[in-house]
Amino acid sequence: MRGIARFFALAGSFLLIGPATAQPAANAGCAASPSAAGTQTWSCDNGITIVAENGARFELKDANRDGHIDSVELSSKALLIEVPKKPRGNPFKVLTPQAIAAVRGTKWAVDVAETKTSVFVADGRVGVTRRARGHGVVLGPGEGVDVEATGPLTVKTWGQPRVDALMARLGQ
Numbered sequence: 001m002r003g004i005a006r007f008f009a010l011a012g013s014f015l016l017i018g019p020a021t022a023q024p025a026a027n028a029g030c031a032a033s034p035s036a037a038g039t040q041t042w043s044c045d046n047g048i049t050i051v052a053e054n055g056a057r058f059e060l061k062d063a064n065r066d067g068h069i070d071s072v073e074l075s076s077k078a079l080l081i082e083v084p085k086k087p088r089g090n091p092f093k094v095l096t097p098q099a100i101a102a103v104r105g106t107k108w109a110v111d112v113a114e115t116k117t118s119v120f121v122a123d124g125r126v127g128v129t130r131r132a133r134g135h136g137v138v139l140g141p142g143e144g145v146d147v148e149a150t151g152p153l154t155v156k157t158w159g160q161p162r163v164d165a166l167m168a169r170l171g172q
Contacts, residue, residue, distance in 0.1 A: 028060050029068045037171035044069055047084040048092065053077040053169050064090070071095060078111040080122075080170040091127075099147035101128045108139075109166055120144040120158055120166060128153065 029045040038054035046068040052058065056077035060069045071093040072079065083092045085105025093102045094110045098117040101110055106124020110117065119128050121139040128145050129136030130153070137145055137153045144158040 028062050030060060035171055037168070039171040049082040051080040051170050051172070053079070074110055074112050076112050078109055078166060078169055080107070080109045080167075080172065082107040085124075095131065096147075098131055098149065099128055100131055101126050103127070109170065111166060115148060117147045118144060118166075119147070120163065 030042045030048075030050075031044075032040050032042050035041040035051065040052045040054075042048075042050040042052065042060070044050075048069060050060075050072065054077075056079060057075045058079060059073040061071040061073060062068060063070050070090060072081070073095045075097065079094065081092070081094060083103055083105050086092075089104075091102040091104045093100055096110060096112045096117040098112075098115075099110075099119065101108065101119045103124060103126045106126055107122040108124070108126050109120045109122070111120075119126060119139060121141055121143055123141055126139045127136050128139060128147065130147060135153070137155050139145060139155060142157050142163075143155050144162075145153050145155050147153060
């Protein structure tokens with residue numbers, strides 16, 4: 001678990017990108033294009049792909065200022081993220097009001113509601129903890145967790161109807 005704890009070190013600087021209909025992300029090495037069902041796909045030169053649900057509010061961040069995004073701050077709705085495997089270095093993170101999800105290479109979705117963040121893994125492994133720190137969990141393919149202000153982080157295998165509903169919102 002100490003390795004997971006290192007996933008969640010937060011960095012300070014960022015590049016503001018905003019809602020799914022945001023300004024161009026050329027300085028972060030990303031470009032946006034419309035995709036299925038009103039979603040928007042961000043393709044980044046470091047191999048990261050982000051599909052934003054219509055109306056999703058998020059910021060792409062470049063904490064280490066190398067010209068490539070290394071995290072996303074998501075405040076509402078859902079994102080589907082695909083990150084190529086990295087042998088080492090800092091993991092890619094999605095930060096929400098309730099949770100932090102970090103990974104070195106995988107495909108997963110993060111959905112933010114008013115008082116809850118849901119994380120689902122399609123492929124690979126994702127570490128998830130509360131934003132306020134604490135004990136984290138690791139999700140594998142087909143698993144998800146709902147993160148609320150209190151209560152245990154319980155890893156569950158998501159049923160196909162829940163997976164299908166989330167993926168449909170993301171044009172998948």
